[in-house]
Amino acid sequence: MSIYHRSSRAGAFTVEEAIRLLTREAASGTLDRVACDLVIRAAGGPPPRTRRxxxxxxxxxxxxxxxxxxxxxxxxxxxxxxxxxxxxxxxxxxxxxxxxxxxxxxxxxxxxxxxxx
CATH class of the missing domain: 1.10.10.10 (Winged helix-like DNA-binding domain superfamily/Winged helix DNA-binding domain)
Known part of the structure; x- marks a missing residue:
């Protein structure tokens, strides 16, 4: 699934879907991890897990x-x-x-x- 196109259904992502997607894209290096963490926090998501x-x-x-x-x-x-x-x-x-x-x-x-x- 692309972050820019949803083929499964029309409409906006739920907050949970967006968090999963941003987390996956940040982990793969496609998107900046810090920027994704900031967007997730601004959307009311949980704080990022500390990576060790x-x-x-x-x-x-x-x-x-x-x-x-x-x-x-x-x-x-x-x-x-x-x-x-x-x-x-x-x-x-x-x-x-x-x-x-x-x-x-x-x-x-x-x-x-x-x-x-």
């Missing part, structure tokens, strides 16, 4: 950001109220998902993916 690269969880991104700042596992644990062992598990998942094997490597990855504030 490599399938990282929100917690893994938090750990990654703190590790990139040079904090130790213990310091990260204190900051996030989790054990340093749990931090180590998160870092292991981060290494696996990003294909990087060192803290420096994941710090560079965080910069490349614009995950750092």
């Amino acid at each position: 690269p490599a399938g990282l969880t929100a917690r893994e991104v938090e750990v990654l950001r703190l590790a990139a700042r040079g904090l130790t596992n213990q310091q990260i644990g204190v900051e996030l109220s989790i054990s340093s062992r749990t931090v180590g598990h998160h870092l292991g998942h981060i290494y696996d998902k990003t294909g990087r094997r060192t803290r420096a490597g994941v710090a560079v990855y965080a910069m490349e993916q614009q995950l750092l504030p």
